Amino acid sequence: MIRSNLEIPPIPDGWPDGVSSDDASPDGQPPLVQMASTLDYDGATHQLTLTRGDGTVQQFPASNNAQHDSGGRWPNGTFDYERHTTHPDDSTDSAYGSHGNYIFTVPGRDDMGVHSGRESVPDQLGRSGVDHATLGCIRTTDDGTTAIGDAMTSDDPVTSITVRNNR
Amino acid sequence: MRISAAVAIWSLVFCGSAWAQEFKGPPWFSAARCSRTDAIEADQELDRLTNWTAVYRNFRLYKQCDDGGLAEGYSDKIVILLTAHWPEVAVLARLAKNSPEFERFVRWHIDGLMSPDQNKMIIDNARNRCPAGAKQLCRRLEAAAKKPG
Numbered sequence: 001m002i003r004s005n006l007e008i009p010p011i012p013d014g015w016p017d018g019v020s021s022d023d024a025s026p027d028g029q030p031p032l033v034q035m036a037s038t039l040d041y042d043g044a045t046h047q048l049t050l051t052r053g054d055g056t057v058q059q060f061p062a063s064n065n066a067q068h069d070s071g072g073r074w075p076n077g078t079f080d081y082e083r084h085t086t087h088p089d090d091s092t093d094s095a096y097g098s099h100g101n102y103i104f105t106v107p108g109r110d111d112m113g114v115h116s117g118r119e120s121v122p123d124q125l126g127r128s129g130v131d132h133a134t135l136g137c138i139r140t141t142d143d144g145t146t147a148i149g150d151a152m153t154s155d156d157p158v159t160s161i162t163v164r165n166n167r
Numbered sequence: 168m169r170i171s172a173a174v175a176i177w178s179l180v181f182c183g184s185a186w187a188q189e190f191k192g193p194p195w196f197s198a199a200r201c202s203r204t205d206a207i208e209a210d211q212e213l214d215r216l217t218n219w220t221a222v223y224r225n226f227r228l229y230k231q232c233d234d235g236g237l238a239e240g241y242s243d244k245i246v247i248l249l250t251a252h253w254p255e256v257a258v259l260a261r262l263a264k265n266s267p268e269f270e271r272f273v274r275w276h277i278d279g280l281m282s283p284d285q286n287k288m289i290i291d292n293a294r295n296r297c298p299a300g301a302k303q304l305c306r307r308l309e310a311a312a313k314k315p316g
Binding site for chain 2: 066068069070071072082085107110111112113115124125126133
C-alpha cells in the first residue's frame with residue numbers, strides 16, 4: 001500500500017477555482033470547502049486509488065477479471081456511489097471479502113461493486129486474491145475495502161468511482 | 168518457412184481473439200426490469216440460499232438482477248450446494264423438471280469462480296453419486312463443470 005499526500009498545484013490568485021476574496025471568512029482566510037473522497041480504478045495499471053477530501057492518496061492492487069459468461073468488465077466513466085452490502089459470512093476468503101461490496105450505479109448493469117475476497121482461494125484458472133475472477137465487480141484487497149469503509153464513515157465519504165483504461 | 172507463417176497467423180488469430188474478449192451475460196438478466204428494490208431484496212436473500220427451494224424462489228423473483236455482485240453470490244451458493252450438500256440434488260432435479268430455465272440458471276452459475284477442488288467434486292458427485300431418476304440432469308451438471316473456465 002502506498003500512502004502519500006498529493007502535491008496540490010499552486011493556485012495563481014491564492015483562491016480555489018470559483019472562490020474569490022468576496023467569499024472570505026471574517027478572518028480573511030479562504031472558506032472551508034468540504035470535499036468528498038473519490039475512487040479511481042485504472043484497468044491498465046490494476047490500481048485502485050482512494051483520494052480523500054484532504055488530498056491524502058491511498059493505492060491498492062485491484063483487478064476486474066470478469067468472466068466471459070457475465071455482463072463483462074466495468075465500462076470506462078464516472079459512476080455514483082449507490083449502496084453497501086455485507087453478509088454474515090464475509091471473511092478474507094469469502095465471495096466479497098471481509099468488508100462487503102461497495103456498489104455504484106452503472107447504467108445497463110446491476111450490483112457493480114468494489115469488494116475483496118478469495119485471498120487464498122483459487123478460481124478455475126488458479127488465480128487468487130485480486131486476480132480471482134468476478135462476474136463484473138472490481139476485486140481489491142481487504143486493506144482496500146477497509147480504507148473505503150473508513151472514508152464512508154468519515155466526513156468525506158466516497159461519492160463516485162472513475163474507471164479508466166478498462167477496455 | 169511455411170510452418171513459421173502458420174505459427175505467426177495462428178498467434179495473431181489466437182492473441183487477437185483473447186484480446187477482444189466478448190462477454191455474454193445470462194439471457195434472463197435485464198437492467199431495465201431490475202429495480203433498486205429488487206436488487207436490494209435479492210441481495211438480502213442471498214444468505215438464506217442454503218437449499219434448492221430457496222434458490223428457486225430467489226430465481227423466480229429476482230432473476231432479472233443476475234449481474235455483478237449478486238451474480239457472484241449466486242455462483243458461490245450454487246457451487247456450495249452442489250459440493251457440500253450434494254445429497255439434496257434430488258430436490259434440484261424435481262425443480263429443474265418443472266422449470267428448464269431454472270436448471271439453465273444453475274448450470275450457468277457453475278462457472279470459473281469455483282475452485283479447481285470444487286470443480287472436481289461436482290464432476291465426481293454427478294458421475295458417481297447421482298440419485299435415481301436424475302441421470303440426465305447429472306450428465307448436464309457434469310458437462311457444465313467441464314466447460315472451460
